[in-house]
Amino acid sequence: MKLQRKNRVRALAVGALAVTGALALSACGSDDTSGSSGGGGSAKAADIKCEGKGKLLASGSSAQKNAMDVWVQNYSGACKGTEINYQPTGSGAGVTTFLQGQTAFAGSDSALKPEEIAKSKKVCKGGQAIDLPMVGGPIAVGYNVPGVDNLVLDAPTLSKIFNSEITKWNDKAIQKLNPDAKLPDLKIQAFHRSDDSGTTDNFTKYLKAAGGWKHEPAKKWEGEGGQAASGSAGVSSQVKQTSGAISYFELSYATSAKIPTVKLNTGAKAPVEATVDNASKAISEAKPAGQGNDLALKLNYTTKAEGAYPITLVTYEIACDKGNKADTLPATKSFLTYVASQDGQNALKALGYAPLPTEIADKVRKTVATLS
Secondary structure, eight states, rough: OOOOOOOEEEEEEEOEEOOSSSSSOOOSSOOOOOOOOOOOOEEEEEEEEOOOOOOEEEEEOOHHHHHHHHHHHHHHOOTTTTTEEEOOOOHHHHHHHHHOOOEEEEEEOOOOOHHHHHHHHSSTTOOOOEEEEEEEEEEEEEEOOOTTTOEEOHHHHHHHHTTTSBBBOOOHHHHHHHHTSSOOSSEEEEEEEEOOHHHHHHHHHHHHHHHOOOOOSSSSOSSSOOOOOOOOHHHHHHHHHTEEEEEEEEHHHHHHTTBBBOOOOSSSSSSSOOOOHHHHHHTTTTTEEOOOOOOEOOTTTTOOOOTOOOOOOEEEEESSSSSTTTHHHHHHHHHHHHHSSSHHHHTGGGGGGGGOOOHHHHHHHHHHHHHO
């Protein structure tokens, strides 16, 4: 395969985005996150190796939308001949579109299922789709309880709240975890995602592993009762405006809307707050779960490590290990190499994302180099 001429240029990396409105880590639904670029630290020169020209189409996880905005802006500024069009349609839609051969890669907040890998062999001629972890971050549990600005919950209690088994904020189980709080006799309004969502998948995996959730974890909500809203933007908006509300969404939504978040009693000495650093501690315990070049990770939702926040997600870029389209392969490899680079990952923390642990990022870069 003849590669397009290589052009080394220097591009100014966008240091950080100001988080405004409903922002990224908007998990897997078709959220309108309306983030905007802004100042936030000094710019740093990024060395980007440009390969390939033309338009690169990709879609999927809206969890990584703001990261993609930064990456695409940096890469496009350096590589004038390449246009990258990433549509944050949601994980499920992104994987479907990729498996139909319509995009060069997809973003997903959940690793591919075996049946999806099998189906990918029709698109990846001589190969199959693989998971490449690129973005990590905490899933916050936001709440709106008048008079309560410091709330501790644990996995079993959250499971009962989201399955309509605990219905009042002054329930004994909540009081036991918050002995000093003045909990009102107020109905709990639990909101969940109406769309198929990678955030729902990861949140319910946590509830199942640590809290005895009675349903099977899935992108589609299976809990009983509650109210539904579309996307992380939708559920976070409902929490902001509804007294007694609680829901799960990415940390940047809580930060931008000034929604208080639950601290988790994990069994550690102190309750753990939803922060990027605390999520990174939990993600560092992830174990390899993929075969061969597939770098899927198995997260430890039951960690009791001090300061490790267990409700996390990892967003993957999904590409063919072999059989990528010749006209998009050079640009795909070039762009994903930048995304996994130190410069690409360094842009994440200020946005509310958790950069990949160094050893994982190294594996991703090595794997991207082998794509054919």
